[in-house]
Amino acid sequence: MKPKVTIFWHRRDLRFEDNAGLYRALKAGGPVLPIFIFDRNILDKLPEQHDARVMFIRDNVAALADTYRSMGGDLRAFYGKPLDIWKQLQANYDVQAVYTNRDYEPYAIARDKAVEDLLNERGIPFHHFKDHVIFESDEVQKKAGGPYTVFTPYYRMWRNNLNDRLSNYEGKEISYYLKPYPNEKYAANLWQTDTHQAVPTLSEMGFAPADVPIPGTRVSAQIIKTYDQTRNIPGIEGTSRLSVHFRHGTVSIRQKALRAMSLNETFLKELVWRDFYSNILQEFPRVVDAPFRAEYADIPWRNDESEFKRWCDGTTGVPIVDAGMRQLNESGWMHNRVRMIVASYLTKHLLIDWRWGEGYFADKLLDYELASNNGGWQWAAGCGTDAQPYFRIFNYDSQQKKFDPKYEYVKQWVPEYGTPEYPAEPMVEHKFGRERALEVYKSALAKARS
Incomplete structure (x- = not known):
């Protein structure tokens, strides 16, 4: 006879305490079986084997499983495609209901709709809540x-x-x-079991440890x-x-x-x-692929691949830009002020499509979040909601003097700065880059509005 359970599906909520959807599931009476799915639809598209984000998620899923085990329960973690995993769950458990917290990214919305449709075929309710x-x-x-x-x-x-x-x-x-939601008050409603399943290892999912410190x-x-x-x-x-x-x-x-x-x-x-x-x-889900301000859709980006590579590698000859990009490449994080400076340099001085930079950040940032990453890049390019006007272009020298006057940040990430090994001149000088960007933007916007 299959165990009768209510399932709570962890996604972007890797904690027991103050978890909205989990609280609703536990309070409803249970027994509640928590699960997590390492989604191959996402993982198979990651460009690197040493992805610190996968390691971070895996470590925290394992820690969460330990938390549940300390309460007499367990967390069942799976590696696969969500629909396939949910078919397995239905085969192995008598699922009474499914609870989860909402995710607002387009892929997540489509995924949840497909899972909900699958559950509805068996009359299983799918409850979702605000938590993120x-x-x-x-x-x-x-x-x-x-x-x-x-x-x-x-x-x-x-x-x-x-x-x-x-x-x-x-x-x-x-x-x-x-x-806060008092989840501990209803912890007794977790599905109690002495049988624990191991969380999939990085190697089982095709990944390797990444040497990146996590705050x-x-x-x-x-x-x-x-x-x-x-x-x-x-x-x-x-x-x-x-x-x-x-x-x-x-x-x-x-x-x-x-x-x-x-x-x-x-x-x-x-x-x-x-x-x-x-x-x-x-x-406005269209912002994933398009500018919020439609008149910016036809900016004639230069999109020079060699210049983009130098920006990615942190060899532009602009110290604070190079420091930021190297911090990103080495640590998976970049200081927020510097994120604005490097984004402005790419979209204004180099006239490279903001989507190229957004995509690079998506591959590298430990804290990558579609909504905030997209919003920040569109702000820098001038095409977003609360956008920086196209005619306001960061002067990287002024930014350097104001926020890193002693070059402490630069020297930390660009050790060859100040030696013959570092470029003597920036790839694109500020005055030239600024005037070129103003001309390109102004012309394109005038054409779009005519």
Whole structure:
């Protein structure tokens, strides 16, 4: 006789605590069997065997399995294509219901629809919940209706919504939307078993370990308190480095937003940018492949492959650009201020399509998140929602002097800087690149609007 279970499907929420969908599954009574699927539709497309993201996910799935085992349960992890795995699950278990948290990327939406259709054939309900963001797109709308496409008014409404419903939690007033889910209260509703299945190894999935340090989930209060003063200085530890954990849900966005509210408004705003870009993707999925501003669709990009390779390799002759790209290539992360500088250089000085840069970041970033990556690149290219106007072009020398005046960041990542081994001149000089970009953009936009 097949075991009767409710299944909770982990995806971008690799934690037990304060997990919205898991809470609903456990509270419904269970017994709840958690699962995770290493999705071959995604993994088979990754360009490198030594992908630190796969290692990070695998390590955290294994840690999560240990958490469940400490409670008498288990997490069953599978390697394959989701529909095939769900057919196996239906064959091996008497599935009563499936719970999960929503993912807003186009592939995930299509995947979930296919799984839901498969489950519905057997009359199995598929329940999904908000967990990855504080507010979904339909929760932050203009008073006249419709989504916000500019951040500042969006942020005001976001804060209004947050303050709209307050509740008392442990003796203090906090927003209803930030109150943590008490999953531990219903842990007894996990499916109890003495039989544990091993989490697939990296080698079993065709991957190898990557020598990349992963930042931890604990961030000192001092970093958050001084975040507005330190976040733009790439040569110091002035940011939280939590982005990879937000991406994969190893920390709760509610927990960190609650902490930010009491410590630093600027840090809170950075978390709201995540919601904003997620909301844009939810409302305008076309931005995945096309500019948000349609008039930018026909910019005549130069797309010089040799120049693109030098940008990728960090050999442009622009110190802060090269430092950023080498930091990305070696560590899987890049300081956010530098992300803006390297993106501006690619799209404006080199006139290379923002999608080339976005794709390179997608391959390299540990914290790669489609909505935020897309939003940032479209901002840099001038074609996004809250876009940097095309005529505002970062002067990389000014950025260097302002944010890394002693070249501490540059020297960390470009050790040959200042020696004959480093290019004597930048690949594209600022004044020339700026004037060329202004001419190209202005002409293309005039043509599009005529």
